[in-house]
Amino acid sequence: MDPAVVGRRVRALREEQGISLSTLARLAGVGKATLSGLEHGTRNPTLETLWAVTAQLGVPFTALLAEPAAEPTVHGTAVTATLLEVFTDTDATYELYRMRVAPGVTQLSPAHAPGVTEHVTVFAGVLRAGPTDAPLTAPAGGHLRWVSDVPHSYAAVGDEEVAASLLLRYPRR
Amino acid sequence: MDPAVVGRRVRALREEQGISLSTLARLAGVGKATLSGLEHGTRNPTLETLWAVTAQLGVPFTALLAEPAAEPTVHGTAVTATLLEVFTDTDATYELYRMRVAPGVTQLSPAHAPGVTEHVTVFAGVLRAGPTDAPLTAPAGGHLRWVSDVPHSYAAVGDEEVAASLLLRYPRR
DNA sequence: CGCTTCCGTTCCGTAAACGGAACAGTCGGG
DNA sequence: CCCGACTGTTCCGTTTACGGAACGGAAGCG
Numbered sequence: 001m002d003p004a005v006v007g008r009r010v011r012a013l014r015e016e017q018g019i020s021l022s023t024l025a026r027l028a029g030v031g032k033a034t035l036s037g038l039e040h041g042t043r044n045p046t047l048e049t050l051w052a053v054t055a056q057l058g059v060p061f062t063a064l065l066a067e068p069a070a071e072p073t074v075h076g077t078a079v080t081a082t083l084l085e086v087f088t089d090t091d092a093t094y095e096l097y098r099m100r101v102a103p104g105v106t107q108l109s110p111a112h113a114p115g116v117t118e119h120v121t122v123f124a125g126v127l128r129a130g131p132t133d134a135p136l137t138a139p140a141g142g143h144l145r146w147v148s149d150v151p152h153s154y155a156a157v158g159d160e161e162v163a164a165s166l167l168l169r170y171p172r173r
Numbered sequence: 174m175d176p177a178v179v180g181r182r183v184r185a186l187r188e189e190q191g192i193s194l195s196t197l198a199r200l201a202g203v204g205k206a207t208l209s210g211l212e213h214g215t216r217n218p219t220l221e222t223l224w225a226v227t228a229q230l231g232v233p234f235t236a237l238l239a240e241p242a243a244e245p246t247v248h249g250t251a252v253t254a255t256l257l258e259v260f261t262d263t264d265a266t267y268e269l270y271r272m273r274v275a276p277g278v279t280q281l282s283p284a285h286a287p288g289v290t291e292h293v294t295v296f297a298g299v300l301r302a303g304p305t306d307a308p309l310t311a312p313a314g315g316h317l318r319w320v321s322d323v324p325h326s327y328a329a330v331g332d333e334e335v336a337a338s339l340l341l342r343y344p345r346r
Numbered sequence: 347c348g349c350t351t352c353c354g355t356t357c358c359g360t361a362a363a364c365g366g367a368a369c370a371g372t373c374g375g376g
Numbered sequence: 377c378c379c380g381a382c383t384g385t386t387c388c389g390t391t392t393a394c395g396g397a398a399c400g401g402a403a404g405c406g
């Protein structure tokens with residue numbers, strides 16, 4: 001595992017909260033040198049150090065550590081989707097995916113069962129997706145929804161890879 | 174957090190698999206002294222060490238910390254949110270939560286930083302959420318989006334608990 | 347009973363993670 | 377301009393986590 005990944009996440013989380021490195025170090029009770037080295041990935045932090053920092057950030061270890069291959073991942077020509085959660089309800093079953101769409105390629109997907117809907121929230125990039133004959137477009141922060149009982153497609157608009165969350169809803173028969 | 178707890182878990186997991194300390198140390202590529210001290214809680218293990226051991230045990234690292242801080246959950250009067258993923262991008266940082274809203278209570282949430290948006294996809298139940306003075310309503314399968322730099326609220330409509338995914342988008346300053 | 351082969355712990359020199367202090371760079375005010 | 381307060385990085389002495397080796401103890405076998 002790469003300590004640089006953990007470092008980048010810590011830095012991202014810290015900046016997200018608008019806390020300076022100095023302040024976080026003081027609050028967490030660790031040296032500034034320690035925190036600096038941790039964020040750069042040049043150190044191999046101790047459990048105690050990680051604990052102090054994450055506790056102060058109010059973030060669990062889960063947010064720092066990239067999940068090993070425990071998650072099922074679906075690869076396509078353009079789309080890579082990892083299943084985050086399955087939720088079963090009296091009316092429907094939901095599958096929540098983390099989705100990435102590579103630029104330059106369009107992925108076609110056959111029709112699902114009647115009544116199945118897809119809900120996409122775009123994190124980064126611009127996504128064009130939906131029924132193949134009438135696709136929809138959404139930029140970062142946007143949301144798409146369509147009934148996927150017809151052939152549909154996914155494509156990234158422009159050069160940037162698209163990151164998004166994908167929710168599949170299968171109504172109970 | 175107590176390193177002795179982590180140690181006991183490692184020992185428990187190891188004995189569960191019927192592997193000796195010496196063998197696990199060799200497989201994981203760490204010293205027997207290191208593993209012995211780790212299991213006794215007399216050491217303060219390094220991220221690298223923990224990683225090597227948990228990887229060899231086939232445990233996703235979260236299992237060690239599962240009980241104490243591993244609850245990334247945020248509890249409120251009505252809402253329980255579990256952090257599934259943090260995604261950092263050049264333009265914004267995203268936090269994806271699994272959210273449950275208990276019926277009968279309304280949860281108020283203070284304003285976030287300017288530009289922060291919330292995106293909710295409802296799995297089950299009917300959710301009323303958004304700016305406190307102009308809330309939105311969505312049934313199962315529906316989607317809500319609002320700018321959360323004003324006070325906002327969450328409430329379940331009816332008796333059924335609401336299950337949903339919540340995406341928080343923090344634009345880069 | 348020796349002898350071998352494991353077990354887990356302890357000892358110890360080395361490598362490195364630790365925090366404090368000193369550092370350059372930036373911003374805002376007098 | 378100069379100062380103070382702040383940012384994050386680097387230097388450095390102390391502490392300590394590291395792995396190899398040595399240790400006592402428990403089986404298994406001739």
